[in-house]
Amino acid sequence: MADGAGPLGYLGVDRSLSGRRWRERPADPDLARRHQLALGLAEPLARALAARGIDEAAAGSYLAPTLKALFPDPSCFADMDKAASILVDAVERDRRCVVFADYDVDGASSAAQLVRWFAAMGKALPIYVPDRITEGYGPSPAAFRSLREQGAELVVTVDCGAAAVDAIACAAEIGLEVVVIDHHLMRDEVPVCAALVNPNRPDCGSGQGVLAAAGVTFVLLAALNREARRRGLFDGRAEPDLRQWLDLAALGAVCDVTQLVGFNRALTAQGLKVMSAWGNPGLKALLEAAGGKGPATTFHAGFLLGPRINAGGRIGRSDLGARLLSTDDPDEARKIALELDALNASRREVENEVLEAAARTIERxxxxxxxxxxxxxxxxxxxxxxxxxxxxxxxxxxxxxxxxxxxxxxxxxxxxxxxxxxxxxxxxxxxxxxxxxxxxxxxxxxxxxxxxxxxxxxxxxxxxxxxIAAEAQAAAEADALEIDALVTAAGADRALFESFQQLAPFGPGNPEPMFAAADVRIERPMMLRGGHLRCTITDRSGGRLKAVAWRCGETEIGRRLMEEGGAAHVAGRLKADDWNGRQGVELEIEDVADPRRKNV
The missing domain is CATH 3.10.310.30 (Diaminopimelate Epimerase; Chain A, domain 1)
Incomplete structure (x- = not known):
């Protein structure tokens, strides 16, 4: 068919070189037309908006998500008001508190938010992060006993604790009060502690189960400000401006691969804007160590910053990430950032060794x-x-x-x-x-x-x-590469890229737009270190489009791209190419199909 949507799949691709069918992302054509007329959008973008299930009432806020429109009432979270009261009490009474964080990005960004709020209230909040190797995940009786012996009266766990029944029971025995801030799935048994805030606890009616712990923590900060305001604690002193810490909430949301829908989407979109100013010394230093630049995107958070912060908990010192995000000292931030960057390089080597061994086991x-x-x-x-x-x-x-x-x-x-x-x-x-x-x-x-x-x-x-058998079978049957629009090498330009950026930020629940180009030729393929490949795509439109395929060296896709000659269909995501100020785009290839291999 002319539109490429025949019975064998989009562009006739029933089986690509990655083994997937291609299909046009399903969308209601009437809704797409209404978006086109009401919002003045080009047809491909209007259709992509409809394909993401966004109706007319929600379209405006989806394209321009705001916290004002989507921020939930903190009180709708079970135990949120109780947690806020306990923590504000602790500030007023100068109790000895500790934040106990998981060792990943979500834990670090959650802890850093609380440390910064306490600092704004004139209080220090020490951080405890368990060692991944010697202590494992989450609170333990031994860790709680150690903190109690050091004088802690109140522990706030972030991104962990919701399943720590034994540790929290131990805390009660030794007189250690515990407040849990978490987002992980829970069993019916809720640990008995001073307060447990988790949108995924069985009795929470917030409807915010997609939030990362960093998002839950940000809502907690709003509850803390509200409670402190009610008690008159801001009479004569500035109220902490929570917006300055939105970058930390967004970092946790992206790196924990949460669904970017509703309030979580607004939190991430606004947080990336704050991050783009690079006002957090730790994030700025880490960006420089990684060789990054420019306004923050989900790529910066998920692929430049996140892996480096995680490297401390994976193969280094588990508290490095939280310390980096909490400090206002540029020299300390620079030192930690360089250490994390070096640890990340070591992590990649270890990861490659394990990946190769695991793949050999599977093939055997x-x-x-x-x-x-x-x-x-x-x-x-x-x-x-x-x-x-x-x-x-x-x-x-x-x-x-x-x-x-x-x-x-x-x-x-x-x-x-x-x-x-x-x-x-x-x-x-x-x-x-x-x-x-x-x-x-x-x-x-x-x-x-x-x-x-x-x-x-x-x-x-x-x-x-x-x-998982039934779910896996259904998932395998639904495992198709969904295409948002068909483009030519000439038409895949900066204007098209920037128009689709109105749908950002991208992630689970809001997939990055996928573009297909039909009957293209691959020119000048070059294999790079790490199994990556660069090439140029041309077609009958006369255009030339730069392209890259990541980690494809040992795959059918990589082998086909290296062959050059012969027509191929390619699918991928458009990325900005701003090298030397050129303001262009390149295609990040996701999949390749050979038109000659139908019904394989």
């Missing part, structure tokens, strides 16, 4: 190909990189993956998993824990963590495969 075990979930394990795989490797395996094999590093001396395996859209991995891991197969486990739909006895791994694999 032929039965893995038929299973709905990949679970690979080996001795001494570094627990700091297994989550990243699981994500890489998920991308490569297009199914949920769990990677387990085994410590034989301790007789325990620590695992991390990443899932495909439509498969709730966190729920399956929770079910395995409830069935007695795990020492610990939990997470959310797209990611999960667990601890397991090595001897239980075969039974765990079988259990998880059965638990």
């Amino acid at each position: 075990e032929s039965n893995f190909a038929d299973q709905p979930l990949l679970l690979v394990a080996a001795d001494d795989w570094h627990p700091g990189v297994i989550g990243i490797v699981a994500g890489r395996l998920r991308e490569r094999y297009r199914k949920p993956a769990i990677v387990v590093g085994i410590d034989r001396a301790a007789d325990v395996g620590k695992g991390s998993g990443r899932s495909q859209p439509g498969v709730n991995l966190g729920r399956a891991v929770q079910a395995a824990y409830d069935a007695g197969l795990l020492l610990s486990g939990g997470g959310h739909a797209m990611a999960a963590g667990l601890s397991v006895r090595p001897s239980a791994l075969p039974e765990l694999r079988e259990f998880l495969c059965q638990a």
Whole structure:
């Protein structure tokens, strides 16, 4: 068909070189026309807006999301008012408080928000981050005892604690008050503590379950300001301006791969604007260490800053990220940023070693190909990189993956998993824990963590495969590359790119626009270090479009691009190309299809 939407898929692609069907992203044509008329949008952009399920009433705020329109009443979160009262009491009474943070970006950005609010109130808030290797995830009785012995009276956990039943019970025994700020999925059992704020607790009616902990913490700051204002604590002193810390809330939202919809979308959009001023000394120093520049985008947060902040918790000192985001000392920020940048380089080396070993295991075990979930394990795989490797395996094999590093001396395996859209991995891991197969486990739909006895791994694999079988089958059937618009090499220009940027920020719940180009020729392909490839795309329109394909060296896509000759269909995302001020674009190739390979 002329529009490329025949029965075999978009452009006739029923099976691309990555094994996917292509299809035009479904959209209501009548709604697209109404968007076009009401908002003055070009047809492709109006259609893309409709394809994201945005109706006429919500279209304006979607294109220009504001906190004023979407900020929830903090009181709609279970225990939020109670938590705010306890923390403001602590400020008034000068109680000895500690923020206990998870060791990832979400934990660090959540902790930094609280540290900065306390500092604005004239109080210091020490940070405690458990060591990933020696302490594991979340609060433990030993950690709480140590903090109590050091004089702590109140601990605020951020991005952890919602499942720490034993640790919180221990805290009660030793007279340590605990407030939990979290977002992870919970079992029906709610730990008995002073306050537990989590939009995913069973009895929370906030409807904000997509928030990262950093987003929940930002709402807490609003509750803290409101409570402090009610008590007259701002009489004669400036009220903390929460907007200055929106960059931290956005950082947590992007790096924790949350759904960028509703309030969370507004929080991220406004937070990236604040981040673009690079007023946080830690973020500015880290950007410089990474060689980045320009206004902040989800790329800056998710691919430049996030991995470096995470590197401290993965293979370095777990508190480095929180310290970086909390400091106002440029010299300290620069020192920590350089250390994190170096740790990130080391992390990449370790990650590549584990990824290659895991891929060899999968290729060797032929039965893995038929299973709905990949679970690979080996001795001494570094627990700091297994989550990243699981994500890489998920991308490569297009199914949920769990990677387990085994410590034989301790007789325990620590695992991390990443899932495909439509498969709730966190729920399956929770079910395995409830069935007695795990020492610990939990997470959310797209990611999960667990601890397991090595001897239980075969039974765990079988259990998880059965638990997700129906979801995995449906997800596999729906695993198609959805195209927003067909473009030519000449038409894929800066104007088109900037018009679609009105849909930003992009992420889960708001996919980055995907463009397809038909019957193009690949010219001057060049393989780069790391398996990346650069080339130029040309077609009959006479245009030339620069393109890049990441990590494609050992794939069918990479091999086809290196062949040059012969027509191909390509699909990818348009990216700004501002090198030397040229204000151009390049195509970041996601998939390639050979028109000669139909019905394969």
